[in-house]
Amino acid sequence: MSDIAPDEPPPFLRTWARVYTAVLLYLVVVIALLYAFTTVFNR
Amino acid sequence: MRTLDWIVLIASLVFVVAYGMYRGRNSDTTEKYLLAGKSMPWYAMALSIMATQASAITFISTTGQAYVDGMRFIQFYFGLPIAMVLISMTAVPIFHRAGVYTAYEYLEKRFDAKTRTLVSIVFLISRGLAVGVALYAPAIVLTVIFGWPDQWTTLIMGVMVLIYTVQGGIAAVTWTDFQQMLIMMVGLVVALFMAVWLLPADVSFLDAVSLAGAAGRLNAVVTTFDWNDRYNIWSGLLAGTFLYLAYFGTDQSQVQRFLTGKSIAQSRLSLLFNAVAKLPMQFVILFTGAMVFVFYTFTPPPVTFNAKERQEMQREGDFAAFSGQHSAAWEQRRQAARSYMANPTEEAATAFRDANNNLQATRRKTQSNDANYVFLTFVTQHLPAGFVGLVMAAIFAAAMSTISAEVNSLATVSVIDVYKRYVRRGADDKHYLRASQAFTAFWCGYAILTARYGAGLGSLIEAVNQLGSLFYSCMLGVFVLAFYFPRVTANGAFVGVLVGEAAIFATNWFTDVAYLWYNVIGGVVVIAVALIVSAFEKPKMLPAD
Numbered sequence: 001m002s003d004i005a006p007d008e009p010p011p012f013l014r015t016w017a018r019v020y021t022a023v024l025l026y027l028v029v030v031i032a033l034l035y036a037f038t039t040v041f042n043r
Numbered sequence: 044m045r046t047l048d049w050i051v052l053i054a055s056l057v058f059v060v061a062y063g064m065y066r067g068r069n070s071d072t073t074e075k076y077l078l079a080g081k082s083m084p085w086y087a088m089a090l091s092i093m094a095t096q097a098s099a100i101t102f103i104s105t106t107g108q109a110y111v112d113g114m115r116f117i118q119f120y121f122g123l124p125i126a127m128v129l130i131s132m133t134a135v136p137i138f139h140r141a142g143v144y145t146a147y148e149y150l151e152k153r154f155d156a157k158t159r160t161l162v163s164i165v166f167l168i169s170r171g172l173a174v175g176v177a178l179y180a181p182a183i184v185l186t187v188i189f190g191w192p193d194q195w196t197t198l199i200m201g202v203m204v205l206i207y208t209v210q211g212g213i214a215a216v217t218w219t220d221f222q223q224m225l226i227m228m229v230g231l232v233v234a235l236f237m238a239v240w241l242l243p244a245d246v247s248f249l250d251a252v253s254l255a256g257a258a259g260r261l262n263a264v265v266t267t268f269d270w271n272d273r274y275n276i277w278s279g280l281l282a283g284t285f286l287y288l289a290y291f292g293t294d295q296s297q298v299q300r301f302l303t304g305k306s307i308a309q310s311r312l313s314l315l316f317n318a319v320a321k322l323p324m325q326f327v328i329l330f331t332g333a334m335v336f337v338f339y340t341f342t343p344p345p346v347t348f349n350a351k352e353r354q355e356m357q358r359e360g361d362f363a364a365f366s367g368q369h370s371a372a373w374e375q376r377r378q379a380a381r382s383y384m385a386n387p388t389e390e391a392a393t394a395f396r397d398a399n400n401n402l403q404a405t406r407r408k409t410q411s412n413d414a415n416y417v418f419l420t421f422v423t424q425h426l427p428a429g430f431v432g433l434v435m436a437a438i439f440a441a442a443m444s445t446i447s448a449e450v451n452s453l454a455t456v457s458v459i460d461v462y463k464r465y466v467r468r469g470a471d472d473k474h475y476l477r478a479s480q481a482f483t484a485f486w487c488g489y490a491i492l493t494a495r496y497g498a499g500l501g502s503l504i505e506a507v508n509q510l511g512s513l514f515y516s517c518m519l520g521v522f523v524l525a526f527y528f529p530r531v532t533a534n535g536a537f538v539g540v541l542v543g544e545a546a547i548f549a550t551n552w553f554t555d556v557a558y559l560w561y562n563v564i565g566g567v568v569v570i571a572v573a574l575i576v577s578a579f580e581k582p583k584m585l586p587a588d
Contacts, residue, residue, distance in 0.1 A: 007136065007306075007307050007308065008306055008307070008308035009308070010257065010308060010311075010312070011308075011312075015422065016131070016311065017134075019315065020128045020131065023124050023127070023128055023315055023318050023319065024124065024125065024128060026124065026318075026319060027121070027124040027125065027318075027322075030322050030323075031121060031276070031502060034117065034264050034326075035262040035263075035264040035266075037261065037263055037264075038261060038263045038264045040256075041252055041253065041255070041256035041258050041261045042113075042256045042260075042261040042262045042263070043204055043254055043259070043389075043392050043396075
């Protein structure tokens with residue numbers, strides 16, 4: 001097996017913890033948008 | 044299908060197979076064949092992961108589900124970003140550093156050989172059952188729509204997958220997945236665009252959205268909790284997270300994708316891309332189904348979208364009477380839609396809903412579930428030449444990308460966890476490479492032969508997800524034990540999996556609990572039983588990392 005490179009920082013937001021937080025915030029925003037979409041259009 | 048459609052379809056299929064063979068030409072060692080020499084960039088893995096999950100069933104059945112039941116199926120994916128974050132934090136670095144070919148190989152390092160073998164067998168059974176359904180699902184729908192014999196459709200798709208997967212291994216699979224995902228995205232956008240474009244000139248996009256909403260087809264978020272309700276925000280967030288943790292973190296067909304990464308960072312990025320892109324993609328698919336519903340509000344739908352059933356009804360005496368009744372109910376709904384567009388009050392919306400319910404009741408009198416045929420009927424009967432071929436190419440691409448990944452992972456587990464572990468230890472690399480190619484060919488043949496047993500499964504997308512839910516939770520449970528419970532013993536994990544699997548089957552047979560919750564129940568039982576059994580044993584000393 002070839003050697004795996006050591007853990008690298010992400011290409012943006014500097015730390016993985018920040019990237020994970022951003023993804024979870026994104027999920028919250030998407031659910032909020034879908035909820036708004038349902039409330040506005042679904043009767 | 045017209046000549047131009049055939050040209051588009053055949054050209055795309057030939058290109059995919061040729062491209063796969065070209066990309067897999069250097070797979071001359073076991074590591075290159077099964078892990079692409081750990082050289083994959085994040086974007087190739089990302090689209091491969093997405094393509095593997097997006098099967099033909101996703102296209103065919105999910106759009107039909109939105110047509111019949113609205114967009115609430117999107118909540119099924121709410122747990123996916125959470126699962127991707129958790130897997131990126133834990134499973135990705137652990138598997139990469141362990142230097143394994145399969146997720147189950149890690150279980151022997153952590154527990155023992157019997158736990159690894161048990162979970163490998165659970166995977167081979169569950170994936171082995173699913174691969175036939177993945178091949179059969181598009182075949183049976185194409186049979187009904189075009190009259191193509193399903194044996195030939197499964198054979199053609201299976202052989203095309205066999206050619207590039209056997210020759211090129213995972214490099215061929217990943218790069219063809221990449222191309223196939225691009226074809227799918229184009230097909231998807233074209234289908235949505237055409238569903239809106241083909242509406243009558245006086246029906247605007249906003250009118251269409253408003254009508255879909257008035258009919259309850261834009262119910263993307265349902266906040267009421269019900270154990271027996273498959274799709275609401277709570278089952279999506281909680282049970283969905285468990286399901287996707289199991290699928291992406293323990294199913295070799297997905298784990299193998301991110302094990303091919305150049306680095307831990309590249310593998311993480313591929314998963315996090317999916318965390319971000321999956322929900323918008325599902326939204327587009329479901330929204331397309333909702334727009335097809337509006338399209339058939341102004342264009343008469345067939346009495347049933349299942350052409351075979353329609354032909355049987357036509358042979359029966361009362362078809363003309365039923366057809367007239369159906370036309371009258373549709374016309375009533377169309378007029379109610381027009382009234383709602385002219386004056387969108389609550390009363391008009393209620394009248395439209397009532398007219399829609401009346402039409403559905405009329406359709407239910409003689410038909411079975413025809414949700415799987417809605418989208419392809421729309422595509423084949425209403426899209427212009429060339430576009431039909433493109434959407435069909437996208438459906439074939441979706442089917443082939445899923446089947447190739449499943450076959451590749453089944454072969455990998457067969458070779459690494461069974462053949463190399465028990466049958467032939469210590470052979471040279473060339474031997475295991477040939478064994479990997481032979482097992483890939485075997486699983487392709489198996490998929491083709493078992494494809495025909497997928498009949499009578501109702502909504503195909505649900506059938507596949509239900510099948511997965513019977514097995515995934517126990518696989519997830521044992522990996523959670525491996526990662527987070529250092530005091531759990533090998534015997535504890537082994538007994539936990541057996542009892543967990545029994546609990547899932549008991550839940551399935553004796554209760555009406557929605558299948559998404561199996562993922563929670565099984566996982567909890569595995570962990571609880573393992574902890575109890577381990578409390579009576581001395582823990583195994585873990586090897587230094």
